[in-house]
Amino acid sequence: MFGADKGTADRLDGKDLYIGIVQARFNESITNALAEACKAELAALGVQDKRIDHVRVPGALEVPVALQALAEKDQYDALIALGCIIRGETYHFELVANESGAGVSRVALDYQLPVANAILTTENLEQAIARQTDKGRDAARVAVEMANLLDELS
Template sequence: MTTFTDQKNAITHLDGALYDNANLRIGIAVGRFNGFLVESLVEGALDALLRHGVQGKNITIVRVPGAFELPLTAKRLATSGKFDAIVVLGAIIRGATPHFDIVASESAKGLSKVALDHDIPVINGILTTENIEQTIERAGTKAGNKGFEAAMTAIEMASVLKAI
């Protein structure tokens, strides 16, 4: 965390840190649907957490059927009091029916509600893509790994909320 006071204007600045994370406790909720793609997100998230000092013993992964089940899972992780942040990973790929819109919208709303109701960072790493190619791009190829990015956001948000 970076904290400094601008003496001239008496402004305090708080930034989240990406280091000193040995005691950070992270819950990872994973939707198994489209699992062949989602597992790349999990690998990316674990890579980010471990590279930034989070101890493996402080990481818990919970797998559930799909994205629609992730908000309830995140809520249970949040209410346990065992975690400083929750990373949620999944993949919703548009199909020929409106199911995509319903699942994407409701899962995002549910995750936001958990974060606000339980005062804990809940990082939405659920990919919502038009096709498998876009999902592959976001799960570790040319668009990076969104699981890695979600984990980095979790670290930073846990740090900044502790500082506040």
């Protein structure tokens, strides 16, 4: 099996990586906490602050187009999508969740670039608060691990 001898811990070394982060401002208290946890974990994994570009967009629907613009620069080893969509009383939640998720996946596939999707989709604010720190950290770990894995596979 290809890469079987390399463990996950080896793939969590971010010292040589360039990472792009796109953060939605909508539900900003949650997305700021996601970004803080994500950047702290990237630092813990060895990603230098000067190798992280962090941009903000209005909401989750705008995240994919900013990810695409970063991907087109061809300078990142991985990208991270941060956002928070909380269910309301209308169909808008499903539209935003589905379309932002599809857009994030499309960027990853079109550019063969890892994109860690940490756009939370929750029923309420309490669920979002409960997930904001762990999901921010998870996104950093996914980005670093997948960047290193794709490097191995190329």
